[in-house]
Amino acid sequence: MALALKYRPKRFEDLIGQDAISQTLRLALKTNNLSHAYLFSGLRGSGKTSTARILSKCLICDEGPTPTPCEQCDNCKAANEGRHIDIIEMDAASNRKIDDIRELIEQTKYKPSSARYKIFIIDEVHMLTKEAFNALLKTLEEPPEYVKFILATTDPLKLPPTILSRTQHFRFKKISQQDIVHHLEFILNKESVPFELQALQILARSGGGSLRDTLTLLDQAIVFSKGYVDVQSVTKMLGLVDPQRIEELFHLILAKDKEGLLQIAQELQEYEASMILDEMIAYLKEQLFLKNPKFSTLLYERFFKILSDAKSLLFFSGDDAFVLTLTLLKLLEATKVKEIEELIAQFEEQISTPPMQPPAPKPISKPPQSLAPRPKSAQDSFATLIDKLYKRSYELGECFEKSVQFVEFSDGVLRWISTPPPECKEKLKHSYATIRHLVQEIFGINTKIQKVDPPKKCETAASMVEEAEFGSCIQQEAGLHAPQPQSDILNEPLVQKAKELFKAKRVVVKPKV
Ligand SMILES: Nc1ncnc2c1ncn2[C@@H]1O[C@H](COP(=O)(O)OP(=O)(O)OP(=O)(O)O)[C@@H](O)[C@H]1O
Numbered sequence: 001m002a003l004a005l006k007y008r009p010k011r012f013e014d015l016i017g018q019d020a021i022s023q024t025l026r027l028a029l030k031t032n033n034l035s036h037a038y039l040f041s042g043l044r045g046s047g048k049t050s051t052a053r054i055l056s057k058c059l060i061c062d063e064g065p066t067p068t069p070c071e072q073c074d075n076c077k078a079a080n081e082g083r084h085i086d087i088i089e090m091d092a093a094s095n096r097k098i099d100d101i102r103e104l105i106e107q108t109k110y111k112p113s114s115a116r117y118k119i120f121i122i123d124e125v126h127m128l129t130k131e132a133f134n135a136l137l138k139t140l141e142e143p144p145e146y147v148k149f150i151l152a153t154t155d156p157l158k159l160p161p162t163i164l165s166r167t168q169h170f171r172f173k174k175i176s177q178q179d180i181v182h183h184l185e186f187i188l189n190k191e192s193v194p195f196e197l198q199a200l201q202i203l204a205r206s207g208g209g210s211l212r213d214t215l216t217l218l219d220q221a222i223v224f225s226k227g228y229v230d231v232q233s234v235t236k237m238l239g240l241v242d243p244q245r246i247e248e249l250f251h252l253i254l255a256k257d258k259e260g261l262l263q264i265a266q267e268l269q270e271y272e273a274s275m276i277l278d279e280m281i282a283y284l285k286e287q288l289f290l291k292n293p294k295f296s297t298l299l300y301e302r303f304f305k306i307l308s309d310a311k312s313l314l315f316f317s318g319d320d321a322f323v324l325t326l327t328l329l330k331l332l333e334a335t336k337v338k339e340i341e342e343l344i345a346q347f348e349e350q351i352s353t354p355p356m357q358p359p360a361p362k363p364i365s366k367p368p369q370s371l372a373p374r375p376k377s378a379q380d381s382f383a384t385l386i387d388k389l390y391k392r393s394y395e396l397g398e399c400f401e402k403s404v405q406f407v408e409f410s411d412g413v414l415r416w417i418s419t420p421p422p423e424c425k426e427k428l429k430h431s432y433a434t435i436r437h438l439v440q441e442i443f444g445i446n447t448k449i450q451k452v453d454p455p456k457k458c459e460t461a462a463s464m465v466e467e468a469e470f471g472s473c474i475q476q477e478a479g480l481h482a483p484q485p486q487s488d489i490l491n492e493p494l495v496q497k498a499k500e501l502f503k504a505k506r507v508v509v510k511p512k513v
Pocket residue numbers: 003004005006007008009014015016017018042043044045046047048049050051152153154175211212213215
C-alpha cells in the first residue's frame with residue numbers, strides 16, 4: 001500500500017503543518033459554531049481532502065459534533081472506512097456539468113439516512129462549469145439545516161466571487177521542510193527502514209511542500225535504494241547533483257578560482273542547468289539559516305538575483321551549458337561586492353569621526369601613537385607583501401613602497417598610511433584588487449585593510465571638504481591635528497567609478513561654528 005494512503009491522517013492531531021486550520025475547526029466543533037459551507041484551498045497534497053474527511057467524521061460521530069470523535073460508533077467506523085452513506089464525495093473534475101450539480105442538489109432534498117448531517121465534499125471544485133456554479137449558488141447559500149458542504153480546490157482564484165462569499169475559506173499552507181522531514185522520519189522508523197537524514201531533506205525539497213508528493217517520492221526511494229534511503233541513491237534517483245559538488249562550486253566562487261569553476265562547469269554538462277540552479281539556491285538558503293559567516297547579506301542578495309536571472313535566461317535560451325558557465329562567472333564577479341561593502345564601512349567610519357578631535361601632534365613619518373605597538377612578525381609580512389608586489393610588477397612594487405607605510409596589524413585589520421605621489425595614484429588605484437588579494441594571502445583570508453590618515457592641515461572647514469575630495473591636504477609638520485579628511489575613500493577606484501556612473505556632485509558641508 002502506498003505510504004501516502006497508509007498514513008492518511010484520521011484525526012486533527014495527525015495533521016501536519018496546518019495548525020491554525022485544525023485549531024479553528026476544533027474550536028468551531030467544540031462550541032458548535034458551525035458554518036454550512038467550507039472551502040479548503042491550497043497546494044496539492046497538503047491535507048485538504050484528509051481534513052474534509054476528518055471534519056465530516058467529527059460532525060456525524062454519535063457523540064458529536066465534537067473535535068474528538070469516539071472512533072467506535074458505527075458512524076465513525078463507516079467514515080473511517082470511507083463508506084458512510086451520508087458523506088458524499090464528488091470529484092468536480094469528472095462531474096463538472098450542470099446536470100451533475102442538479103443531481104447533487106436533488107440529493108440534498110432527502111434527509112440523512114443514519115447520521116445527523118448529510119455532507120457533500122466537492123473536490124477540485126474550480127473545474128465546475130459556469131452554469132454548474134450558478135446552479136449550485138442558491139443551495140450553497142441556504143441549504144437544508146442537515147446539509148453541510150465542504151469544497152476543496154488547488155486553485156481558488158478560478159472560483160467565482162459568488163461562491164467565495166458564500167463559504168468559510170481555509171487556506172492550506174505549503175508544509176514546511178522541517179515538518180515534512182520529521183514526518184518522513186516518523187514513517188520510516190515505523191516501517192523500520194534505515195535512512196540518512198540528509199536524504200530525507202533532499203526528498204522533502206523535491207516534494208515542494210506537498211506531503212503527498214514527498215511520500216510518493218519516498219515510496220520510490222525505498223525501492224530504488226533497496227531499503228536504505230541514503231543521499232547517494234536519492235540524488236541518483238532524482239537526477240540531482242551530489243550536494244558536495246554544489247558546496248565545491250561555492251567554494252571555488254568565493255576563492256575566485258575561475259579555472260576551477262570552468263572545469264567544474266564542463267563536468268556538470270550532463271545535468272540539467274535549471275536543476276543545478278535550484279540546488280544552488282537551496283544551498284544558499286540553507287547557509288543563510290546556518291548563519292555561515294562566509295556569506296554577507298549583500299552577497300546572498302546578489303547571488304539570489306543572479307541565480308534567478310539565470311533561470312529566466314534558461315527559459316529563453318535553451319543552451320544549458322552556456323547559461324550555467326556564464327552564471328558561475330557572474331557569481332564570481334559578484335563576490336567583489338565585499339570590497340564595496342568594506343569601502344562603505346570605512347567611509348561610514350570616517351564620516352562618523354567627531355569633527356574636532358583633541359590635538360595629537362606627531363611627525364608624519366611615524367604611525368599614530370595611540371595604536372598598539374606593532375608586532376614584529378607583521379612588519380616582516382609587510383616586507384613580504386612589498387616583495388611580492390615587486391614580483392608582480394616592478395612598477396607596482398615601487399609605487400607601493402613609495403606610497404604606503406605600515407602602521408600595524410591587529411585583530412585581522414591591517415592599517416597603513418597611504419600618501420601616493422601623483423605619478424603613483426592611478427597605478428595603485430587600478431591595482432587595488434591585486435594588492436588586496438596579496439594582503440589576504442599573506443595576512444589571512446579575512447584580513448581587512450584600513451587606511452590611517454596622516455595628520456593633515458586644512459585651513460577652513462570648506463577647504464577641508466574640497467581638499468578631501470582631491471586628496472591633497474597640505475601635510476602638517478606638527479601642531480593641530482585637523483579633522484579626519486575623507487580623501488582616501490574618495491580616491492578609491494570603486495568610489496571613483498561610482499562617481500562617474502552616477503555623475504555625483506560634490507556637496508560642501510560647513511559646520512555652523
Ligand atoms: N497536512 C498533512 N498532514 C499529514 N499528512 C498529509 C498532509 N497533507 C497531505 N498528507 C498526506 O498526503 C496524502 C494526500 O493528502 P490529501 O488528499 O489530504 O491532500 P489534498 O490537499 O486533498 O491534495 P489534492 O489537492 O491533490 O487533492 C494523505 O493521505 C497524507 O498521507
